[in-house]
Structure formats: structure tokens, C-alpha cells
Amino acid sequence: MAATTAKLIEVFQSGQERSGVLDLPGSQWPQAGQYLPCQRDDDSIIQPLPINLFRVIGPESGLSVSPLPENWLPGDQLNLLPPHGNGFIIPESARRVGLLAFEVPPLRLLPLIKPALAQNASLTLFIDPHKDKDILNWIPSIVEIVPLSAFAENLSWLDYLAVDLPLERLNALSAILGDTKLTFSGQVLLRTAMPCHGVGECGVCSVKTQHGWRFICKDGPVFPLAEVINVAG
Ligand code: FES
Structure with missing residues (x-):
């Protein structure tokens, strides 16, 4: 799958972690436990390694992810790879x-x-x-x-x-x-x-x-x- 882009539309604090909301279509959201390797659009030279963002709970306005670097701000454009790895799957029989x-x-x-x-x-x-x-x-x-x-x-x-x-x-x-x-x-x-x-x-x-x-x-x-x-x- 190809890389995609998303805008950081909101930043919020969850406990001690800085989290954010991305305007990513629901079809591209990771499962809980999967991660999205991500770079801010203009950061590839100063920050060559991606930040691995995990899905978290947050506002309903988009996909909430964490942990966000301190210098990422609302309006920033991000380059994302597709969801990586295995996520959580609750067995259907679990009560x-x-x-x-x-x-x-x-x-x-x-x-x-x-x-x-x-x-x-x-x-x-x-x-x-x-x-x-x-x-x-x-x-x-x-x-x-x-x-x-x-x-x-x-x-x-x-x-x-x-x-x-x-x-x-x-x-x-x-x-x-x-x-x-x-x-x-x-x-x-x-x-x-x-x-x-x-x-x-x-x-x-x-x-x-x-x-x-x-x-x-x-x-x-x-x-x-x-x-x-x-x-x-
Ligand atoms: S991060 Fe390099 S092998 Fe897993």
C-alpha cells in the first residue's frame, strides 16, 4: 500500500502524553495496537526516522493518535505509511x-x-x-x-x-x-x-x-x- 498524507487538526493532552487528531479517512485507520510510521512534511532532513503513532482514544472529529512530538502543531501536514503490524482482536466469544x-x-x-x-x-x-x-x-x-x-x-x-x-x-x-x-x-x-x-x-x-x-x-x-x-x- 502506498503512503498517504493527513493534516493534524487538533492537539490535546492525555495524561502525560501529547496526542493529536488526524483528518484521515476511516478506511485508513489502524486497529488498536497497530502503528502508523509518520513524518511531518518538512521534517525529513532534521528528523529522518519516522515517529510511530498509535491509535488512542480522543475527540470524535478524526483519528486520535499518540505520542506526538512537542513541535507538531495543528495545521501541520503529515506523511504516513499504512498501518503496520498486528493489532488487538477481541475473540467474539469473550464476555x-x-x-x-x-x-x-x-x-x-x-x-x-x-x-x-x-x-x-x-x-x-x-x-x-x-x-x-x-x-x-x-x-x-x-x-x-x-x-x-x-x-x-x-x-x-x-x-x-x-x-x-x-x-x-x-x-x-x-x-x-x-x-x-x-x-x-x-x-x-x-x-x-x-x-x-x-x-x-x-x-x-x-x-x-x-x-x-x-x-x-x-x-x-x-x-x-x-x-x-x-x-x-
Ligand atoms: S525496528 Fe528495525 S527490525 Fe524492528
Whole structure:
């Protein structure tokens, strides 16, 4: 698929992240968990590597994405590549859906609320509420909010779990889940630097999985949970 362009029509703050709204047609939107390699139109010399933008929750006026560089402003023209990688897919049969924002803002998980509610699932968001008070305004009251510290007690409730976490915290998640067989399906968005987004196979984004080494930029960034936890590494 070819590259495309979009205008940055709005900038907003989500917790500690700077986010923006793009006037991109709905047919070109990434799924939650996929990313858009992006450069501002006149930045290719001073900023040769793309910024990888993830879909987040935000105003309904367009596609909300994050994280936005500090110097990008409303009206800027952006060059975008098509959605990259695998996104989250909630199994149709899941009726008890958990969203686990593991020591990060839940922004990238919140676009899953609509599809989960559309299939009549009950939703629980595991989050540290002290850090992200303003983000809670985006969350409908039907979503139960549970402190991160209570996550381990709720594992047996889950049909499906979607996780967002930095790659370096994967071992911490494995420690919480333990080495018992999971009784629910799950996916995890692993976030790390992805400077070449798979073009140059630079290896910066490598992760060891149950099936050997993989590139997060191409084989993820969303992986089946069972493939990446408890991998000695
Ligand atoms: S970012 Fe270069 S291989 Fe993934």
C-alpha cells in the first residue's frame, strides 16, 4: 500500500502524553495496537526516522493518535505509511474482557472499549488511577476500574485480556502471571523503539518468544500473551 498524507487538526493532552487528531479517512485507520510510521512534511532532513503513532482514544472529529512530538502543531501536514503490524482482536466469544495498562497510561487500550461493549462484554480496566485522573474522563461509567495492585486476584474472572506495556516490563508481567497455564486468552502490545519499522531489519526491536526471536515491528507489536510470557531470556 502506498503512503498517504493527513493534516493534524487538533492537539490535546492525555495524561502525560501529547496526542493529536488526524483528518484521515476511516478506511485508513489502524486497529488498536497497530502503528502508523509518520513524518511531518518538512521534517525529513532534521528528523529522518519516522515517529510511530498509535491509535488512542480522543475527540470524535478524526483519528486520535499518540505520542506526538512537542513541535507538531495543528495545521501541520503529515506523511504516513499504512498501518503496520498486528493489532488487538477481541475473540467474539469473550464476555469478560480485561484491559491491563501495565504501569503506562491506558490510552492505547481504550479504543477497545467500543468493540467490547458492542459484543455485550463486561469490561474491567486495571490501572493505577492516581497517575491518570484526566484520562478517566474518556471512560464510560459502565467500565469497572480496578487498581493495578488487584490484577492478580482477578485472573479467574477473565475470558480475554489485552495488555499494554513497555518491553522492559515483560518479565514483571510474567512474574505476576506465574508459570501456571492461563485460563483465558490474551494479547499484549509490546512497545519499544522501532526505528526502521521492519524496512532495514535493524534488530533493535527483537524479542525472544516461545517460538524464537521475533521483531516487534513486524511480528507484533501485538503478540499472543502465551507466546511472550515466561520466556527465559
Ligand atoms: S525496528 Fe528495525 S527490525 Fe524492528
